[in-house]
Every structure is written in structure tokens, then in C-alpha cells.
Amino acid sequence: xxxxxxxxxxxxxxxxxxxxxxxxxxxxxxxxxxxxxxxxxxxxxxxxxxxxxxxxxxxxxxxxxxxxxxxxxxxxxxxxxxxxxxxxxxxxxxxxxxxxxxxxxxxxxxxxxxxxxxxxxxxxxxxxxxxxxxxxxxxxxxxxxxxxxxxxxxxxxxxxxxxxx
Amino acid sequence: xxxxxxxxxxxxxxxxxxxxxxxxxxxxxxxxxxxxxxxxxxxxxxxxxxxxxxxxxxxxxxxxxxxxxxxxxxxxxxxxxxxxxxxxxxxxxxxxxxxxxxxxx
Numbered sequence: 001x002x003x004x005x006x007x008x009x010x011x012x013x014x015x016x017x018x019x020x021x022x023x024x025x026x027x028x029x030x031x032x033x034x035x036x037x038x039x040x041x042x043x044x045x046x047x048x049x050x051x052x053x054x055x056x057x058x059x060x061x062x063x064x065x066x067x068x069x070x071x072x073x074x075x076x077x078x079x080x081x082x083x084x085x086x087x088x089x090x091x092x093x094x095x096x097x098x099x100x101x102x103x104x105x106x107x108x109x110x111x112x113x114x115x116x117x118x119x120x121x122x123x124x125x126x127x128x129x130x131x132x133x134x135x136x137x138x139x140x141x142x143x144x145x146x147x148x149x150x151x152x153x154x155x156x157x158x159x160x161x162x163x164x165x
Numbered sequence: 166x167x168x169x170x171x172x173x174x175x176x177x178x179x180x181x182x183x184x185x186x187x188x189x190x191x192x193x194x195x196x197x198x199x200x201x202x203x204x205x206x207x208x209x210x211x212x213x214x215x216x217x218x219x220x221x222x223x224x225x226x227x228x229x230x231x232x233x234x235x236x237x238x239x240x241x242x243x244x245x246x247x248x249x250x251x252x253x254x255x256x257x258x259x260x261x262x263x264x265x266x267x268x269x270x
């Protein structure tokens with residue numbers, strides 16, 4: 001997965017980078033399946049594998065030629081960005097590895113039924129407000145994308161994402 | 166939780182993904198590739214939410230619910246950004262970062 005992630009940010013052919021990104025996303029959904037949260041794994045595959053990656057491929061094909069290669073980033077910029085992210089990674093890993101996490105002993109898998117009840121409950125600890133806000137947000141994004149792109153293709157894709165929620 | 170894998174390993178994996186995304190965000194010249202790096206960053210955040218929820222607080226569901234919200238937001242953001250990029254391509258015939266100097270035509 002890490003190899004594919006590095007390939008995503010370093011490949012010079014655009015379509016190959018998109019396919020590497022797809023592999024990374026499927027690997028992440030594998031993590032969700034491993035911790036028994038299969039609902040989110042399925043969502044990940046459907047939304048990313050079916051929606052976002054297809055959207056990327058469409059836009060790449062609309063904009064570039066298939067075999068077009070990206071410009072080479074100047075080496076100086078690469079080195080400075082690499083040093084910056086390596087330092088950040090070092091600090092983060094140090095913080096994670098030295099912090100004593102109290103791992104819980106009990107374990108239960110995450111049930112879809114509970115999540116559904118939680119999402120729609122309006123009692124304490126319910127998530128009805130963010131749920132509604134995100135519905136409005138998706139509607140606004142749908143209209144906005146149609147207005148901005150002034151085409152119907154993007155709007156239809158948005159509609160698929162909205163329906164899945 | 167995953168048998169035989171502790172929380173440190175998964176958190177290390179997600180932070181490595183996050184900083185690979187940061188690296189791509191800084192080095193890529195193309196707007197679509199910048200967007201793909203943002204996808205990597207958001208996915209690392211979603212992994213962190215789910216993993217911390219299952220390993221540390223298995224009785225609660227907050228992390229699981231927020232990861233769903235993150236995925237919805239990422240999808241919405243990607244679709245809107247691609248609409249903007251295509252519109253920009255119609256205007257200036259390029260999607261390189263250095264060529265996008267106008268915000269309004």
C-alpha cells in the first residue's frame with residue numbers, strides 16, 4: 001500500500017497515478033474489513049472505486065491525452081518538500097510511539113444497525129444535525145457543480161453520490 | 166481489533182500515508198494530482214478515526230460515524246473541485262498550478 005502511495009505521488013503518467021490511487025484506496029478498505037467494520041469498507045469501495053476514481057479518469061481524459069507525461073518537478077522543490085515531510089513524519093511517529101495507549105481489552109464489532117440508529121436519533125449523542133447538514137451540503141455541491149461545469153455529466157455523477165448517502 | 170497487530174503499527178501506517186500525501190501536495194504541478202494527494206490525506210485521517218475508535222473506545226461509535234462524514238465530504242469536495250478544474254481548462258487551456266493566475270474571468 002505504501003509502495004502504491006509513493007507511486008501515486010511520483011508517477012509521471014497521469015492515468016497510472018490514478019490507478020495507483022485506486023489500489024491505495026482498496027487497500028484502505030481492506031483495513032476496514034480487517035477490523036470488522038465491513039459497512040465502511042463497502043462504502044469506501046463504492047464511493048472511491050466507483051465514484052471518485054471514475055471522476056478522476058473522466059477529467060484526465062477530458063483534459064489530457066492518454067500518454068501525456070507530466071512536467072518534471074524541479075529537484076530543489078522535491079528535496080525541500082521531501083525534507084519537510086520527512087521531518088513531520090519523524091515528529092509524528094515519535095509522538096505516536098512514545099505515547100502509552102491504553103488499549104481496551106473488550107472488543108465488539110461495529111454494527112450497521114447501531115450506526116443507523118445513532119445517525120438518525122435526536123436524543124443526546126444523536127447525529128441528526130450533522131446528517132442533515134451533510135445532506136444540504138451534498139445538494140449544494142450538486143447544484144454548484146452543475147452551475148460551474150454547465151454540463152450534465154458531472155451533475156449525474158453527483159447524483160449517484162447523493163443517492164448513496 | 167486486528168489479531169496480532171497493535172495500534173502503533175496501524176497509526177504509523179496512516180501517518181506515513183498522510184505525509185506521502187503532503188509530499189505530493191507540495192511537489193505536484195498539476196491540479197488533478199494535487200487533488201489526488203488531498204484524497205490520500207483525507208483517507209489517512211479517516212483511518213485514524215476508525216482505528217482509534219476500535220482500539221481505545223470500543224463502546225462508542227463516534228469515530229465510525231465521523232469517518233462516514235469524512236468520506237461524504239471528500240467525495241463532495243472532489244466533485245466540486247473537478248468541476249472547477251474543467252471550467253478552468255475551458256478558460257485557460259491548462260491545469261498547471263503556475264498557469265492559473267485568474268480567479269474570475
